[in-house]
Amino acid sequence: MKITVVGGGYVGLVSGACFxxxxxxxxxxxxxxxKLELLKEGKSPIYEPGLxxxxxxxxxxxRLHFTDSLKEAADFSEVLFICVGTPSLADGSPDLSQVDQxxxxxxRRMNSYKVFVEKSTVPVNTHKRIEGxxxxxLKDKSLEFDxxxxxxxxxxxxxxxxxxxxxxxxxxxxxxxAKEIMEEIYRPLVEKGAPLFITDPxxxxxxxxxxxxxxxxxxxxxxxxxxxxxxxxxxxxxxxDGLGFDKRIGRAFLNAGIGWGGSCFPKDLKAFVKIxxxxxxxxxxxxxxxxxxxxxxxxxxxxxxxxxxTLRSKRIALWGLSFKPNxxxxxxxxxxxxxxxxxxxxxxxxxxxxxxxxxxxRLFVEGExxxxxxxxxxxxxxxxxxLILTEWQEFKEADLTKVKELxxxxxxxxxxxxxxxxxxxxxxxxxxxxxx
Ligand code: UDX
Numbered sequence: 001m002k003i004t005v006v007g008g009g010y011v012g013l014v015s016g017a018c019f020x021x022x023x024x025x026x027x028x029x030x031x032x033x034x035k036l037e038l039l040k041e042g043k044s045p046i047y048e049p050g051l052x053x054x055x056x057x058x059x060x061x062x063r064l065h066f067t068d069s070l071k072e073a074a075d076f077s078e079v080l081f082i083c084v085g086t087p088s089l090a091d092g093s094p095d096l097s098q099v100d101q102x103x104x105x106x107x108r109r110m111n112s113y114k115v116f117v118e119k120s121t122v123p124v125n126t127h128k129r130i131e132g133x134x135x136x137x138l139k140d141k142s143l144e145f146d147x148x149x150x151x152x153x154x155x156x157x158x159x160x161x162x163x164x165x166x167x168x169x170x171x172x173x174x175x176x177x178a179k180e181i182m183e184e185i186y187r188p189l190v191e192k193g194a195p196l197f198i199t200d201p202x203x204x205x206x207x208x209x210x211x212x213x214x215x216x217x218x219x220x221x222x223x224x225x226x227x228x229x230x231x232x233x234x235x236x237x238x239x240x241d242g243l244g245f246d247k248r249i250g251r252a253f254l255n256a257g258i259g260w261g262g263s264c265f266p267k268d269l270k271a272f273v274k275i276x277x278x279x280x281x282x283x284x285x286x287x288x289x290x291x292x293x294x295x296x297x298x299x300x301x302x303x304x305x306x307x308x309x310t311l312r313s314k315r316i317a318l319w320g321l322s323f324k325p326n327x328x329x330x331x332x333x334x335x336x337x338x339x340x341x342x343x344x345x346x347x348x349x350x351x352x353x354x355x356x357x358x359x360x361x362r363l364f365v366e367g368e369x370x371x372x373x374x375x376x377x378x379x380x381x382x383x384x385x386x387l388i389l390t391e392w393q394e395f396k397e398a399d400l401t402k403v404k405e406l407x408x409x410x411x412x413x414x415x416x417x418x419x420x421x422x423x424x425x426x427x428x429x430x431x432x433x434x435x436x
Contacts, residue, residue, distance in 0.1 A: 001025070001184055002077035006102050008035055008066070010046060010159065010263070010329075011119055011152050012083030017051060018163040020058035022188040027065045027076040039066045047328040047355050050160035070102070074109040079181060081117045081150070092270035094123060103130050107137035110145070115178050117148045118201075121208050121268055123275035127172070127201040146178035149201040151208030156262065157326030168195040172204025209272040213286055216265045218253045220292040226256035226435025227299075236435025237417060256435045258389060258415035259296035261323035261332040266290075297337045300387075300415050303432045307411050308385055312346035315408070317383035319376055320390025320416070322356035330359045334415070335389045343369055352379040354392055380406040391416035400427055 001024050005016040008030030016028040030036045035045045042059050044051045058064025067073065073080065084098035103116060116130055127147040134145055149172035154162045169186050173179045179198060183190070190196050199207075222243075226236035236256040244251025260266075269286055276283040308314050323333035330336065333356075342349050343364075352373040353360065364370055373379035376394065380386060380403055388395060396418045404410045404427060412424060414433040424431045 004073045004077045004080045005083055006073055006080060007083035008039055009085060010156060014048060014051060014154055014159040014163055015081060015083060015119060017054035017058055017064060020063040021054050025063050027067060027073060029067055029070060029073040031068050036066055036068050048159050049326060070105045071109055074106045078113055079115045079117060080106060081119045083119045086120045086122055088267045088270050093274040094271045096122060100133060103133045104137050107134045110138055110143055113144050115146045115148055115181055117150050119150050119152050121151060122205060123271055124202050124205040126205060146175050148173050148178050148182060149204035151204060156329055157324060166194050168197050170197050170204050170207050172199050172201035174201055209268055212265055212268040213272050215253050216260055216269055217289045219260050220289040222254045222256045223259060223296060224292050229435040257417060258300050258334045259293040261334055263329060263331040266332045297334060301341055304385060304413050307413060307430060307432060314347050314384050315382055316342055316347045316349050317379045317386045318349055318351040319388045319395050320392060321351060321353035321360040322390050325390055325392045328355040328359055330356050338389060339364055350379045352376050354394060377402060377406055382408045384409040385411040385413060388414045388416055388418060391418050400424060
């Protein structure tokens, strides 16, 4: 089938490239000139394992095209995936203006049946809003159209794999015609065994928010438990392992640490709480989930101060700037608040990240008090403490003997529990971690 994808960001680019890989012909609309140029050269503006290969394959196979013209997009296919950004507004509700803009522009040009597919994360009942906008801007009011919810469940750093090997595909439809089109689009994955869960649009919209809210709740739960483990000398990783054997609980997303960040959990939780409030439903549990998460930074800074007494003019090495491993994304990364606090307290920071430094540098320029090291060992020179904020594999595999030699004072504050406490303490490190 022919598919139009509007928005060439994390979701649109991965979805478009994967649809092309499944054999569809895809047109991706990207309005930012510099991004569009990169894409046309087959270069991905984002770091996502496996994406470059899919872009090259799609472009070579003439199944993947790029444009900045919404007119071209509106005419290219009868299915239009909306993959534009829905960032948080100040009050926590999502900014849906880009969704509104796309729908208006396409509706004005429509001259045949079209399916508008919500792939961006939107609050429940947004499909009704989109129906209203299409009706208002359609020139030929007799034209038929459908609005479908098809939320993404792509983890950054694993998005291509998550798309091609999904736990489930969720589709919210309200017509047989739209249902058949979505079945056709996802047939290659369904034939490989991916469950296709068909429901109504409102339920599909809620499934997305509820999934992220539950995952964030699971993480805040184990982080809350880690506080008790720390106070009682228990080991939160052992507790998580013990919990994980229960199939109803599962081990995944029970890693205690400095909490969740990224472009989804923070935004989606705020949006879910906000939309519930609009329906006079009080999501107090999720407000507590957010509070527990925010407290992680305080707890980490307290550990560092307990170890170093004062931070002024202390040399702190920082490993990990991205919000999680295998991505260059720093949105809502714990590193942002931690670096702000360290600089405010007068520490001198030497930071390293395998992929995210360039993005981070746009927020914090280098200066007397902040340097970016070219590798993890250079960051350690004369450091009086090492702060680990992201569990990149290369940090787990670091040569700790070399680490100890390079540092002036062998203190490690491990925000992601990547080392074994007994091992590093036996090597002479003063070691602090979470809940252990
Ligand atoms: C998430 C959802 O997983 C994905 O399904 C959705 O489509 C988008 O949002 P993402 O935000 O990319 O994906 O990353 P994820 O791997 O879910 O991690 C989210 C945050 O939770 C990260 O900050 C990570 O460090 C943190 N995390 C994750 C924990 O602190 N502990 C864990 O056990 C797992």
